[in-house]
Amino acid sequence: MSNRINWGRILLISIPFIWLLVLFLLPFLSVFKMSLSDMATAKPPYVPVYDSTAGLAGIWQLITQLDFENYLWLTEDDLYWRSYLSSLKIALISTFITLIIGFPIAYGMAKTPLRWRATLVMLIILPFWTSFLIRIYAWIGILKQEGLLNNFLLYIGVIDQPLIILNTDVAVYIGIVYSYLPFMVLPLYAALEKLDYSLLEAALDLGCSHLKTFWVIIVPLVMPGIYAGCFLVFIPAMGEFVIPDLLGGSSTLMIGKTLWVEFFNNRDWPVSSAVAVVLLLLLIIPIMLFQKMQERELKGQS
């Protein structure tokens, strides 16, 4: 009985692995190979290219021509590490702002009577029904010099000169926080909804103040939700391209933008591939941290 191979089970388990193989690992290997190639004025714009007529010898020839030159180049030009650092800074700050805004929203949702909660979750998801790109374009209309925001502020008399927001880092922060807020709110809400509120009463009953109860009871217990929300915002924000391109100015430096310029303007596919590989490696660190955290969480519960 136990020796029989359960094909249905193997098939079921293999689906996600096949998915990852085809849609992640193979493209990644292709990008990685490209990052070890050299730029060339050709089609495709890099060498070496695998010659399928040469067979195994062709593969060997290909491998011998690969090198880490492009990675060396990334360390030599300060544009790249400045882009990485700037991306890191923008991603960290926007994640923090998203957390600060998202937490009260999620808490309010979790405290709302049950019959309203589904509606509120719907409202959080509602923006996804419009294309991401269109929503970012809409922000241009809001933030530009004679846009909605400036007109409104001028009208109510808060300012007498239009604010310059569009094409600055501020606009990028606004765009990222706006776009990724649902990814912060939903995991936080899930964690807060599960929270046993009699624990808060118990803490109060034992003489703990409201503020301290927040720090010693709520925050530790919803930590998994905070981690999940922060990573869901931080990781895509780090590699964001559309928002800095549309809302940011020429001085806004982000690695996604640098990559795009390298790929489309300079047609340097190998270097942009190297940029992408380094970005992926940088992002794997927080992802692994997150995994570790979750493992510990699961162990603590069993």
Added chain:
Amino acid sequence: MSAHKTAQNDMYSPWLDDSLEPLIRFENVTKKYGDFTAIDNLSLTIYEREFYSLLGPSGCGKTTLMRLLAGFETVSSGKVFIGGVDMSAIAPNKRPVNMMFQSYALFPHMTVAENIAFGLKQEKRSKKEIRKRVDEMLVLVQLEEMAGRKPQQLSGGQKQRVALARSLAKKPKLLLLDEPLGALDKKLREKTQFELMNIQEELGMTFVIVTHDQEEAMTVSSRVAVMDHGKVMQVATPDIIYEMPSSRYIADFIGDVNFIEGHYLETPIDPFSVSSKLTSEENNVTSSTTKLATFSTTSHGQLQANTEKVLTHHEKVWIALRPEKIEISKDKPEADYNMIQGKVWDIAYIGNTSTYHVKLANGTTIKAQRVNRNRLSKRLITWEDDVWLYWNRDASVVLTK
């Protein structure tokens, strides 16, 4: 009442002493949630070192009452005093009250020792002092071995003891227990009830317990308050609640009871009646305020009962009879009052006792209970037997509500 008073003289009963200031006082407290009235113009007093039970069906307001004491709810009108201080402006974390929650509400991210220390840490006591107190508490609830465990790694009974230790650690004046033993099985519950009583006595604290389990309330309490629909129906010691319920609701809620409807007769027509037939024993029990009364019933003739109540002629009453106070026999008893004939309809065998459901001529059923002293095979009365039910004049309680 006076008979019971004398019997209780040597017991702790501060509610009989008018000079004592109660620890807790509810003054005309009303609590509304929208249109729903959870507590309805309620007044009560609880004294220091009492073990006070709030008993009632779910939704009767007993938990709301407790949450008002803890400060998690505010009154709609009226006042709550603890130790003579009006609590209306005092936040839950500033009250001299600790609560043991029904769900235990143990902090899942803290160890047993950290849970117990939590309240002490809020008081900014020294580390050494906290350690000492936590160790004391662990010994008290016999969980020394478990100090480093997380709540998820404990059994239900252990969690319950941690919750108790945590709520006792600060030595509050008043401990509130919200259905504390609800999640435990019967054996463990009974054992814990006695532990609770011992701890309460040892520490000299005031306990207020919310429960829907009448046996639990009877076992642990100095006094029981039976609640219904936001009102207190009766407050008394467990024996008075059981033996002298003030209304049919109480009699029915606590234990098993038979009701026989009747009317008071000022001058009994029955030739057998009254004084000369009273045995000397019964005369001793009945005090001066208690007198023998006769009632006419539609299908059981005239019944007699001793009662303190002042009744008017033809007033409608219910005679409440506990099943264990009714005798059952196949032979006609010698007495010449309070006898009903019927047929055994059903027998509920519980092990130590059997309850006989006896169907009467008019179709109603009366329950009579007997202790099973003999083995089952030697049982004298069985299904379909014609039996006599009879009881003495002190066995019943006459109720007008």
